[in-house]
Amino acid sequence: MKWVYVAAGIAFFFKMLFLSENPAPTLPFSIVDAVVQDSGVPNAVSGIILRNRLYDTIFEVIVFTIAIMGTKYLLSNERLPKKVYQFSDESSIILARLGATISALVGVELAIRGHLSPGGGFAAGVAGGTAIGLIAMTSSTAWMQGIYQRWHAATWEKISVLIFILLSVITLSGFELPHGDFGALLSGGILPILNILVAVKVALGSWAVVLIFIRYRGLL
Template sequence: MKWVYIAAGIALFVKMLLIPNPEGDSSHISSIVEAVVQDSGVPNAVTAIILRNRLFDTIFEVVVFTIAVMGAHFLLANERPFCAIYQFTDQPSIVMARLGATIAALVGIELAIRGHLSPGGGFAAGVAGGTAIGLVAITSSTEWMQAIYKRWNAATWEKVSVLVFIVLSVVTLAGVELPHGELGALFSGGVIPLLNILVAVKVALGSWAVILVFIHYRGLL
């Protein structure tokens, strides 16, 4: 049987080398992108598709991430907390990690605010924010991180961001849209920038919750 797999692999390799891919109609593709941009009012066609053309799918993507965060809490709740949590203690590593966290946080803010104008968006911004939180977590006290999480009511804001996102999405799917504004301006695209920011907040705070749970029950380093 393995010879069949080897022959199939060789055939695929030869096909990629000798048989060129057929050229697509680039003008047709360009017209589709232009139509998406004009309908949404934002230059980033990918964000327009995610938060407008495929908004129904995006709602469930956000809900799935929320269920994943809840599942991490539920599945680890019966485990014994990790006794020894080792973290970076040498000063160069701490400085580099916190510098990286600062850069990641600034990138996340930029992607959330301007994701409808340039490559980026809510999910990428949330991942950048979660990366920043993770870098801080490996250099800081777990108790301190948990205290900040509770002080700022991060869990509540996470749930609020999900609810507001769903409400705005349902209103948009019902046909009610904000003015698109001027194409390329910061305040343009109707509700798309707001949805971007809400997704970024949700993903970043959800990542924070998961990081704290795993540190508490599984340790860090």
């Protein structure tokens, strides 16, 4: 049976190599320019993710939420290790916290201006989660867990998801905010708000996952 797969692979290779394909159709307008004009933001990627492809983005956020819930469920019944190994030398702590500061600043920048320049909510959330992870690697697990519970991070994570889904449904129903001045910080209608909500959700979700893995696994 494997020879059938090999023959099919060889045939497909020569088909792609020698057989000519029809030229791609040309459009009388630029797709990128159309996306930018419809979304009201210069970053066409944000326009596609948070407007043209918003239906898919909703389920991406939901999948990320389910992944966090699954991590909590799978590790909740495990025994806590007697000792959690973390970085304790001064040089590692200084470098980690310096990197965390830079990552946090980058995350805030991407969350606020992601609709105007390369970046976006997911990238901002990853940068924020990286900052939190670097702090967690060099800090007490109990201290990080206390901050997580004191600020009700899990609750805010769920609230951000619900608000994102609600605003997305309203947007998909055809209701949009005014686009404002093109290229301005307050432009693009609902896109900057959705961008910030995704950033908050991903950062807080990453915080939860990092805490769980360090608590039960330490630094692998």
